[in-house]
Amino acid sequence: MSAARPAEAARAGALTYADELRVGERFELGTHTVAEAELVGFAASWDPQWFHLDREAAEAGPFGGLITSGIHTVAILQRLTVDAVVHGWAVLAGRGIRELRLLRPVYVGDTITGTITITEIDFDDRERALVTMDSTLTTTAGRIVATMTTDVYLHASAPAAQ
Numbered sequence: 001m002s003a004a005r006p007a008e009a010a011r012a013g014a015l016t017y018a019d020e021l022r023v024g025e026r027f028e029l030g031t032h033t034v035a036e037a038e039l040v041g042f043a044a045s046w047d048p049q050w051f052h053l054d055r056e057a058a059e060a061g062p063f064g065g066l067i068t069s070g071i072h073t074v075a076i077l078q079r080l081t082v083d084a085v086v087h088g089w090a091v092l093a094g095r096g097i098r099e100l101r102l103l104r105p106v107y108v109g110d111t112i113t114g115t116i117t118i119t120e121i122d123f124d125d126r127e128r129a130l131v132t133m134d135s136t137l138t139t140t141a142g143r144i145v146a147t148m149t150t151d152v153y154l155h156a157s158a159p160a161a162q
Contacts, residue, residue: 015090018129018154021118029080029114031140034068036108042072067105073146074100077137081116090155092128099149111140119149127156 036055043052047069051058058066068076074097106112120132131154137146 033111070102092153095151
């Protein structure tokens with residue numbers, strides 16, 4: 001069981017298990033500022049559309065500038081979530097993403113942040129729990145750019161000392 005835990009947190013005995021989380025618990029995420037090189041680099045590899053790649057065309061287009069790919073926006077949310085909380089959780093695996101909504105574009109220079117809120121914790125007979133969380137990603141100006149519900153399996157409780 002210990003092989004599935006993040007090494008640093010496991011050594012420090014600092015992992016959070018599903019039985020330590022509470023429905024309604026809310027976590028603040030850090031911030032990330034989108035740089036043009038990052039936006040274009042991601043798009044070039046994974047979503048090579050003109051409004052992600054060509055600044056001049058994007059400025060003349062419907063968004064008025066380069067915007068992140070929706071997948072890039074989700075990747076930023078994932079990174080902020082892992083950095084803020086999930087790196088210290090006793091995660092087994094992600095189960096799914098549902099109810100993903102991309103509400104506004106994210107532009108070069110935007111600084112984004114967010115929150116996650118635990119909405120369900122369902123324990124099973126395999127010493128694990130399915131934890132459901134709602135995520136909201138916003139600009140630091142308070143404009144919501146994305147919302148998402150995710151399910152992740154966590155170990156139910158710390159293993160007994162041997």
